[in-house]
Amino acid sequence: MFTDNAEAELHARNTHAVPGESFRVALRLRPQPGWHTYWRNPGDSGLPTQIDWQLTEGVTASNIQWQPPGTYRLADVVNYGYGEQTLHIVDMQLPADWPPGQALRLDADAEWLICSDICVPESASLSLELPTAAEPAAPDPVWAPDFEAAEASLPEAVDWPATMVRVDEAIRLQVQLPAGLQPPDGFTAFPITEDFIHHSAPQQLQRRGDTLWLTQPQSPYFETMPEASRWVLVAHDGNGSTRAFRLEAVAGEVPAPPEGAENVASGEYDAPGVSALPEGSEAPASDPRAPDTDKAGLPAMLVAAFLGGLILNLMPCVFPVLAIKALGIVSAQGESRAHQRLHGLVYTAGVMLSCLAAAGLLLGLRAGGEALGWGFQLQSPIFVGALAYLFFAFGLSLSGVFTLGTRIMGLGQGLTQQQGLGGSFATGVLAVVVASPCTAPLMGAALGFAVTQPTSVALAVFAMLGLGLASPFLLMGLFPTLARWLPRPGAWMEHFKQAMAFPLYLSVVWLLWVLSRQAGSEALAAVLTGMVLIAFAAWLWHRPQKPLLALRTAALLGAAALLALPVMRPPTERADATEITENAWSPERVAELRAEGRTVFVNFTADWCITCLANERSVLSREVVQQAFAREDVHYLKADWTRSDPTITKALGEFGRNGVPLYIVYRDGGEPEVLPQLLTRDIVLGALGEP
Numbered sequence: 001m002f003t004d005n006a007e008a009e010l011h012a013r014n015t016h017a018v019p020g021e022s023f024r025v026a027l028r029l030r031p032q033p034g035w036h037t038y039w040r041n042p043g044d045s046g047l048p049t050q051i052d053w054q055l056t057e058g059v060t061a062s063n064i065q066w067q068p069p070g071t072y073r074l075a076d077v078v079n080y081g082y083g084e085q086t087l088h089i090v091d092m093q094l095p096a097d098w099p100p101g102q103a104l105r106l107d108a109d110a111e112w113l114i115c116s117d118i119c120v121p122e123s124a125s126l127s128l129e130l131p132t133a134a135e136p137a138a139p140d141p142v143w144a145p146d147f148e149a150a151e152a153s154l155p156e157a158v159d160w161p162a163t164m165v166r167v168d169e170a171i172r173l174q175v176q177l178p179a180g181l182q183p184p185d186g187f188t189a190f191p192i193t194e195d196f197i198h199h200s201a202p203q204q205l206q207r208r209g210d211t212l213w214l215t216q217p218q219s220p221y222f223e224t225m226p227e228a229s230r231w232v233l234v235a236h237d238g239n240g241s242t243r244a245f246r247l248e249a250v251a252g253e254v255p256a257p258p259e260g261a262e263n264v265a266s267g268e269y270d271a272p273g274v275s276a277l278p279e280g281s282e283a284p285a286s287d288p289r290a291p292d293t294d295k296a297g298l299p300a301m302l303v304a305a306f307l308g309g310l311i312l313n314l315m316p317c318v319f320p321v322l323a324i325k326a327l328g329i330v331s332a333q334g335e336s337r338a339h340q341r342l343h344g345l346v347y348t349a350g351v352m353l354s355c356l357a358a359a360g361l362l363l364g365l366r367a368g369g370e371a372l373g374w375g376f377q378l379q380s381p382i383f384v385g386a387l388a389y390l391f392f393a394f395g396l397s398l399s400g401v402f403t404l405g406t407r408i409m410g411l412g413q414g415l416t417q418q419q420g421l422g423g424s425f426a427t428g429v430l431a432v433v434v435a436s437p438c439t440a441p442l443m444g445a446a447l448g449f450a451v452t453q454p455t456s457v458a459l460a461v462f463a464m465l466g467l468g469l470a471s472p473f474l475l476m477g478l479f480p481t482l483a484r485w486l487p488r489p490g491a492w493m494e495h496f497k498q499a500m501a502f503p504l505y506l507s508v509v510w511l512l513w514v515l516s517r518q519a520g521s522e523a524l525a526a527v528l529t530g531m532v533l534i535a536f537a538a539w540l541w542h543r544p545q546k547p548l549l550a551l552r553t554a555a556l557l558g559a560a561a562l563l564a565l566p567v568m569r570p571p572t573e574r575a576d577a578t579e580i581t582e583n584a585w586s587p588e589r590v591a592e593l594r595a596e597g598r599t600v601f602v603n604f605t606a607d608w609c610i611t612c613l614a615n616e617r618s619v620l621s622r623e624v625v626q627q628a629f630a631r632e633d634v635h636y637l638k639a640d641w642t643r644s645d646p647t648i649t650k651a652l653g654e655f656g657r658n659g660v661p662l663y664i665v666y667r668d669g670g671e672p673e674v675l676p677q678l679l680t681r682d683i684v685l686g687a688l689g690e691p
Helices: 144-153 293-312 319-334 337-367 381-398 404-408 412-416 420-435 443-450 455-478 480-485 492-499 501-541 547-562 587-595 610-620 623-631 646-654 681-687
Strands: 006-012 022-031 037-043 050-054 070-074 077-082 086-093 104-115 119-130 162-167 170-176 187-191 204-208 211-217 228-238 241-251 599-605 634-640 662-666 672-675
Touching: 006 104, 006 119, 022 104, 022 119, 022 144, 037 104, 037 187, 050 086, 086 144, 170 228, 170 241, 187 204, 293 455, 337 420, 337 455, 381 420, 381 501, 420 455, 492 501, 587 599, 587 634, 587 662, 599 610, 599 646, 610 681, 623 634, 623 681, 634 646, 672 681
Parallel strands: 162 241, 599 634
Antiparallel strands: 006 022, 022 086, 037 077, 050 104, 070 077, 104 119, 162 170, 170 211, 187 228, 204 211, 228 241, 599 662, 662 672
16 A cells, blocks of 8 residues: 555565464565655664554464664764665464465554654555465565565674673674674674664774774763663675674673774765765754753752752642641650651651662663653552552541541651651651652752763762752751741641641542543542542441451451552553644654744643643643744644653653653754743743743
């Protein structure tokens, strides 16, 4: 079939399939002249082609076997892809019990990004009906030659000894070649591992004897040195013929290439860094999207993290819990200074250890290849449901339905006793948990810096964030005279405690809304049922009749409420995912609008981000701002990070951020301007060039 910019079809290598044997099919993509699709690692931008098979039970399909790509360069941007007909080969397996003579139908939904001076995502639903027979299959006379040519170019998996090391912000790779591999036109290297090397930076391929060295600057978004990296090495044998090899390099020691090593980089594929920039163009001095760590520096980021944590105390998702903690301080005004100092230190320990635990989990998952950022917990429907249960239970406690929460929150008489230390520690942990949806001013830049640094530096930044969050109550604990500024204990405390239940209930409403957006109405109904069970268990807790039976009943009902959590599996798509609008963000859409000279406003947001919602409702949706958007012909794009999206996570990292909100303005298609995380009308209008 033909799309706007390509021809897409499914073809089989042989005339029929044999039960119990494997056979090959391919998605054939032929771009229009001047257009190209992308390899498995698209380079600086782009998306790899994907195939979603709908197969009869028992029939299996392998991953795509990728031919080596070509290189596409535009100024300082390098991509890997295909500008001519390409077969995306897939190995199929027909079960042995398949009835010979019964035709096999293969259905697939293919998606690809195709680019010229603009980029267009395209897709096609394709099908292929293939006969089956018991006798050996013969090559298809029409398509077998194309398969043979594509198969000849597929990289051969090799186990050549290969080692890599990071040296002076560059990656150095050493490969021990087999004897006799002396391609007259040299080599081209393509990285399979993403976010590893700087694709457009100069790449050196040098050889001495049977040893090959590759040296290339690391990616601007390089995070940690992987334990291994995968590469495709193309040997150019002359006259346009090539051999490709797929190898893996492991971390280790790599000496510098000796003097006199021969330069063996080939320009035939326009390998990254080999060809010059287009005539008359200059490489930019720096990438405006990348974190400017040299200017910021660790001390500045530590200060930013501390101030961000301090401001976090005022965010709407944290304040209700900390208000209850303040009641505990009021209650303790008559106690010894030693007790008050100890509670302040224990609360701080709870906050800082929780921040470090969250940082360790985040850094560990990112090192394992997950594209995650601050607030990633809220991308899990199970975590959102559990947090809703927690807020609901605390709300019931503050409303007086049961009194377990007073000990947990460190209130009342328990605060003056040794076991009250557990309440202070738990309050610190809870403060971090409820703060996870929020990003305060200065905090985003600090955390974006942290995840690009070594583990020790990253943990130091997160520790300063926790210290900033804990600092008000830490100071009141260390210097009890500061607590004299608070009201004296009295009957008002009980009324205030009960009043604080209502912000918690509103937080539950917000969490349930987020859950419905993530996992649909069934998950929402399950959690609401669990909340009814929790309320019933709390009501039974203090019934005077048969206390042991009431206790057992309460425990069973509480467990039943938790059983609702496993049903909250994210649906394949969000409830509104089928509503395709022109406001949906993508890197390609931004590039297209900038090429037209349009002013673009990008809102990186998430349903679970309270700061995002506050900015959208109090600033971005105001009539004066909407009128300014219309006057300046602003194209508004929304990057929705409610559920984990690696593309959005990568884009956040490119701007030195690790969480939302993030607001970017491209005025008249120009360079990006990053706006503050807390918006005002004047900030937005000023970014658009209006007084």
